[in-house]
Amino acid sequence: xxxxxxxxxxxxxxxxxxxxxxxxxxxxxxxxxxxxxxxxxxxxxxxxxxxxxxxxxxxxxxxxxxxxxxxxxxxxxxxxxxxxxxxxxxxxxxxxxxxxxxxxxxxxxxxxxxxxxxxxxxxxxxxxxxxxxxxxxxxxxxxxxxxxxxxxxxxxxxxxxxxxxxxxxxxxxxxxxxxxxxxxxxxxxxxxxxxxxxxxxxxxxxxxxxxxxxxxxxxxxxxxxxxxxxxxxxxxxxxxxxxxxxxxxxxxxxxxxxxxxxxxxxxxxxxxxxxxxxxxxxxxxxxxxxxxxxxxxxxxxxx
Numbered sequence: 164x165x166x167x168x169x170x171x172x173x174x175x176x177x178x179x180x181x182x183x184x185x186x187x188x189x190x191x192x193x194x195x196x197x198x199x200x201x202x203x204x205x206x207x208x209x210x211x212x213x214x215x216x217x218x219x220x221x222x223x224x225x226x227x228x229x230x231x232x233x234x235x236x237x238x239x240x241x242x243x244x245x246x247x248x249x250x251x252x253x254x255x256x257x258x259x260x261x262x263x264x265x266x267x268x269x270x271x272x273x274x275x276x277x278x279x280x281x282x283x284x285x286x287x288x289x290x291x292x293x294x295x296x297x298x299x300x301x302x303x304x305x306x307x308x309x310x311x312x313x314x315x316x317x318x319x320x321x322x323x324x325x326x327x328x329x330x331x332x333x334x335x336x337x338x339x340x341x342x343x344x345x346x347x348x349x350x351x352x353x354x355x356x357x358x359x360x361x362x363x364x365x366x367x368x369x370x371x372x373x374x375x376x377x378x379x380x381x382x383x384x385x386x387x388x389x390x391x392x393x394x395x396x397x398x399x400x401x402x403x404x405x406x407x408x409x410x411x412x413x414x415x416x417x418x419x420x421x422x423x424x425x426x427x428x429x430x431x432x433x434x435x436x437x438x439x440x441x442x443x444x445x446x447x448x449x450x451x452x453x454x455x456x457x458x459x460x461x462x463x464x465x466x
Contacts, residue, residue, distance in 0.1 A: 164396065166191035167219040167389050169205055171198055175265070175348040176228040177216040181378040182340035183232050187242045190380040194219075194389045199287035204386035207447045208393055211418075211425035212455070213291070219389055221396030222451045227419075229257050230438055230456040232337055246334035253331075253338045258458075260341040264315045268345040270308035271356030274301035292422045309356040316346065316360035323365035328372060335376055343373040390448050398452035401433025401440045410434075414465035417441055417455050427453055428465060 166184070168191055170177035184191055196205050202213055208224050209217060218225040218234065225231050233254065236244050245253055273280060277298050285296040301308075319342050322330050329335045330342060346366075349357050360366060384392075403411040410431045417439055418426040432452060433440030439462055441453045 164221045165384070165392070167194050167384055167392065168192070169194045169196050169208075169217040169219065169389065170215055171195055173198070173351065174215045175268070175344045176214075176261070178347050179228050179340045179344040180216050180218070180231050180235075181381075182343060182373060182376055183235055183244055183337060184379040184381075185376040186244060186335050186337075186340070187235065187239050188379055189235075189239060190382070192382045192384040192388075194384050194386055196386070199284055200290070204390060207390055207445050208451060209453055210427040210429065210441075210443050210445070212423070212427055212453070213425060214419075214423045219393065222393045222398040222449065224393070224451055224453045226453060226455045227459070229254070229261070229458070230454060232340075233437060233456075234454070236337075244337035244340075245331075246329075246336045247331035249331070253336065253341075256338060256341050260345060263311075264345050265348075267308050267311040267315060268348050268356075270301050270304050271312055271349055271359075272352045272354045273298055274303075274305040274308065275354045275356065276352070277302050293424070305356065309359040312345075312349065312356050313359040313363070316363055316366060319369070320360075320363035320366050323369050326365075329369070335373065339369075339373050343370065346370060347374070393451050394447070394449040398442070398450065401452065403431065404434045404436070407431065407434045410462075410464065415439075415441065415462055416465050417460050417462045419455075419459060420461050421459050427455070429453065431462070 166189060168180060170193055196202055196215055200213060208219060209226060212226045216228060216231060218231040225234050232244060280298050288296045330338045412430055415431045416426045416428050418424045427441055429441035429443035432442045437457050438454050439457060443453060444450055
């Protein structure tokens, strides 16, 4: 089945996944979704999850870049994302890159844009985060956050200090994609904070090597194509951890615990130490299974 990536080109977390697709040299189709709500075609598949990216393989829907890259490695182990054989630590790095590193990048970008930020985008991100989107406050914080961005980037430079080509050694992996995308995000907006890390030793050459990996064999598909692909497919078989056996087949709700907390409702049909799988029905997409990461998501029994 075709890998469908629901994304938009300026999405930083989509860029993380696109680089992983490039490392694995996979064929995939981009399903472009709106940057802001409404996203009715995406929600037909996910039930409520509105964040980007989402990966779809038939009637299986994978939410959050952390789970997406784990599933890519499971399904397509060739050209591994873990050339140093350190998968646990490499995946744990997302707790750094997707949070404090990403927050520094966001503050530098939108502080630099200031009043040029589209009011509709501001409103959408306030609804997504539950926090005020205040470019003026971000602008005031730019000097501090640019320093934070440099400190994060300096860790990458330090790792490259022995002359290695990539962060794990001579072959690229997930660790390169997770560290790269925040710098790509800042550079793609031509944010003033990019100057904070341009002079760090080894960084620009490494950045160019990661960018040169590309995105694999990319094509495109429409949102209607994606819904039809789900409707015409059957979700893969799933199993539940013994520790979750009491919840198997039960009506549950899962939701992100950080931002974008819209609840997904359905029946628990699969779980592992790293994910939950929720079966749901949609009038357009048919029977689908939505997979969410266990870290940063909560699960409750529906009442």
